[in-house]
Amino acid sequence: LVAWWEVFGDPKLNRLVEEAHRTNNNLEIAAVRILESRAQLGIATGLRYPQAQTAAGTATYVSPSEAGGSAGNFWDFSLGASVSWEIDFWGRYRRGIESANAALLATMAGYDDVFVLLTAQVAQTYATIRLTEEQLRIAKQNIEIQRRSYEIVDVLARLGDKSALDRQQALTLLLGTEATLPKLEAALQQAKNALSSLLGRPPGDLTEFLGEEGTLPVLPVDLVVGIPADLLRRRPDVRTAELNAMAQNALVGVATADLYPSFSLFGFLGLSAGGPGIDLGDLFSADSLNWNVGGSFIWPFLNYGRIRNNIRVQDARLQQALIAYRETVIQAAREVEDAMAGYVGAMEQDDLLQRTVESAQRSNELSMLRYKEGLSDYQRVLDAQQSLFGQQSRYINNRGAAVLAVVDLYKSLGGGWEIHGGTYNVSPETQEEMEQRTNWGDYFVTEVEKEGGTSD
Template sequence: MKTIRPASALVVSALLAGCTVGPNYSGPPVAAPKAAKAPAFVRAGDAPVAATPPVARWWESLNDTTLTALENRALSANPDLAAAEAKLRQARASLREQKANLLPKGSASALYAHARFPGLDLGSSDSGSGQGGSGSVSDIDLYNLGFDASWEVDIFGGQRRAIEAARATAEGAEASLADAQVSLTAEVAQAYINVRDRQRRIALNQQSIAMQEQMLALTRQRFERGTASRLDVERLSQQLDSTRADVTPLHAELDAYLDELATLTGDEPGALDATMATPAPLPLPPAEVAIGDPAGLLQRRPDIRAAERMLAADTAKIGQAKAAEFPSLSFMGIIGIGGTSPADLTKLDDFTALLAPQLSWSFLDFGRNAAKVKQAEGVRDEAEAKYRSAVLAALRDAEDSLSQFRNRRGTVATLARAKASADETLALSRQRYAAGTSTLIDLLDAERQQVEAEQNLSIAEAGLSGDFVTIQKALGLGWGATEAPR
């Protein structure tokens, strides 16, 4: 009978290592075939959008240096973003660990031992004594240097599937980090828009309060002279109290948005109060918004990429579970030198060596591993359903945000015309007052209506800027590329 030498066994095992069980991942399913073929978002309507590729750092198109500085600060100091980056580092370290598991493991050891053995020195004795002798002690020193190695051959590809799953998981963590960046940049921009909007509305309300106070004072003078009724005084007084009441929640909202902006940029609440104390114009969206095409959206949105990478990882884990159903082959080797004196450690030609191949197979597990395979297949099916859901949700976000942006533009245009009409009315009222054909109260009322029209327009413009931010988030913009997994 011919025996197989260890070197031959290694060659055979290497050839067997080419077999990898389990399904091969062939890419994600087509979740939205119509959208993939569409040239652009068909329901963009008359909104100023273009199918040109969008800009990643979209907030720079708002031309607001303060907003740009806040975005950069948030991307470098936000704690939630730091947590996502830490998860990415964990996933990449796990990938390196799985790659290392494919290689042999080796360790070295050094041993010194001193043993003391009690002994019994049996000698002759008188026949009448029955026993005799004296005890003795033996001392032994032991010196040893050893090296051992083990290697489990990946015959059916279980470890290769584990590496495949770890790599997909790391890429999914990278996509999750990008998704966190998308959400963060959108939240910072929205909070900044809300701050500037509240500051502007507070200033307009203060103007309105000042005008109404002057109107109320003049009306009281007229009432004292008998040229105005008590009803006119009460009506203006009630209107003034209502306007004053509107300012209080605006101050509370301004404080809340300033605190939100501070925490988003990684600072304590109140840290930006002094920096943002001076009101500034509300940033408005550009005249034309680039949206790209639906197919590009599916490739660009990081939440979709994260769902796709999770599907790839769960597919690889099926093969990892199936590989456990088959036999495993491992090798263990030991080399050691030593003896009872330190000089024995230098005798390199006098060593102990052991090479032990081991074949194991858990063929009688009463369906345990088959259940694990079914479980892995169920997890994969769940990941596929989540991927389809992510795709449909992304397309819906894009369509809804574009529709909202289009309709908001119509509202802004209408209120802009109303504001222009109020400006014209105020100009005519000033001419009539200067000519002496109208009263000061008439002029103040025209100014109040003009301020009210400006307030309504300010609210609509803030909503339009917020809709622009929503479009950028729906398009999956605001993230930067990171280092690829190693």
């Protein structure tokens, strides 16, 4: 399942998927979100350390009038630093880090989800392009068959052997089939535009790369889809839902910690010197040293239910996250079953439709032969040609549905994200643009660890 698109054995599809993984804008947005989450984790981690830190220094020139006496002018110097630290006695900051870390992992799983969806969209769009090309080919083949029939009927009508009605019916069928071409050609161009967008390109002509006329990817003989237990571990959206619940559970702990008093330590260390005859050098003598330490606690017991209601808010959000997780698991199982049913149904139809096409081709040949020999009217020919076009279209559409069902099956299993190996690439252009605005330190690493984060 790591590179499931390779089961089709189509080198062009493989190249398109590889390019999309490098250049898709939505995938890069997901990668930048990981940078944001890592920074949020850094903020949460930083709260465990002293929160209030100040350093100040003054140099004041005092004149006799300001000093309130007759002494000469003098300088008053001071230099000091203070710090306060709230002890994480009730785990407020620890639970905050736990929540931020789960949120980071959820963001990484979200990247994996975008990766899976993007891969499936590229494969689906490529299959749609090839299917539309097959439909165009079938339409053109039937136009050629119907044109030859019309030419035969036209000659016979001019000779008086056949009626003008036969000729008009043949022309009507021919024109109706020709009318299908513009719609198919428009659909083909729209699919190519969609593929360009997935590749991060403006709408353009992909014909040179794709070729003038291709065929549907070959269906794999065997599908390896894993077992249900693997499904829950593999699907990124299931992991995202689980991690979101974990992050919210930690926020309940953060809110609960507000019920209890907070304990803080504070301290000051400084130097001061002033008075007549004092210069800057005296500031750094032993006599100028002064310091103090202490502690405090705050207990917001008169909070008018604010804290309790905040806990209730966070708990309600946790319950929503748990329900969302259960629903995600249910939907994941349903999508797998739906995709498998679609694939099985398409494959069961495949052989029958292929035989139907062969029968329709033979009927078309026989009906025209009997018509030329005068053994049947032209309505039989019209019916046979309409049936041939319809059955060929049904057959190729079913083949396309089978290919799309394979893509849906692998997408529903969450396959494909493992190939990036834990790397969440931001393009060099985006890195340069962001670093011109902000110092990102070592955040632009190509491999992000699944646990923890960094902070500057």
